[in-house]
Amino acid sequence: MTERVLYLMICGAGPASHIDVAIKLAHDAGWSVYCVATPAAVEHFLDLDELEQLTCHPVRTGYQGQGQPALPRADAVIVAPATYNTINKWAAGIADTYVLSQLAELTGLGVPIAVLPFVNTALAANAVLHRSFDVLRSSGVRVLFGEDGFQPHPPRQGNRVMAAYPWHLAIDAVQ
Ligand SMILES: Cc1cc2nc3c(=O)[nH]c(=O)nc-3n(C[C@H](O)[C@H](O)[C@H](O)COP(=O)(O)O)c2cc1C
Numbered sequence: 001m002t003e004r005v006l007y008l009m010i011c012g013a014g015p016a017s018h019i020d021v022a023i024k025l026a027h028d029a030g031w032s033v034y035c036v037a038t039p040a041a042v043e044h045f046l047d048l049d050e051l052e053q054l055t056c057h058p059v060r061t062g063y064q065g066q067g068q069p070a071l072p073r074a075d076a077v078i079v080a081p082a083t084y085n086t087i088n089k090w091a092a093g094i095a096d097t098y099v100l101s102q103l104a105e106l107t108g109l110g111v112p113i114a115v116l117p118f119v120n121t122a123l124a125a126n127a128v129l130h131r132s133f134d135v136l137r138s139s140g141v142r143v144l145f146g147e148d149g150f151q152p153h154p155p156r157q158g159n160r161v162m163a164a165y166p167w168h169l170a171i172d173a174v175q
Helices: 012-030 040-043 048-055 084-092 098-107 125-138 158-164 166-172
Strands: 004-010 033-037 076-082 112-118
Touching: 004 098, 012 040, 012 048, 012 076, 012 158, 012 166, 033 040, 033 048, 033 098, 033 166, 040 158, 048 158, 076 084, 076 166, 084 098, 084 112, 084 125, 112 166
Parallel strands: 004 033, 004 076, 076 112
Antiparallel strands: none
């Protein structure tokens, strides 16, 4: 059987510390998981060796280096936790991290993508975020935000709601 390849794009927000939960759910759903992480995720939240052990693949943080294995073609993509920063830059066409440049290409290719934000109510009150969601939706991206998706928490409450981060919605969205 050919493997079904899922790129898990990880940004710099708290739930990245619990990315093992997403990996387990994705494995249970039959995906081979390839993690791609932003510099902020790597600096503050991730243990790359642990992730490599969990997924059996090295974590990509930049363009393919010499001797590094190429990423297989993605069947689907999850962006989670998706930061305010990455969401807005992605929608604006900025590609200054490896995650963003990959998202630009994958969106253009029409690969199924689900984005599960992790933002507080202060960030979510900015009109620009909703403009970005509209832009991404119009490009075919599944934005999991609001009643049927991620619901923002009050500022400084992120740690308290982390355990309830709805990873399963992202996995279900790309099935
Ligand atoms: C401890 C910590 C927690 C953070 N939590 C969030 C968060 O919940 N949501 C968010 O959008 N950004 C959060 N940030 C800010 C992002 O990490 C920052 O905007 C960064 O530039 C995001 O880069 P990236 O989008 O390339 O991952 C947090 C940063 C730190 C250090």
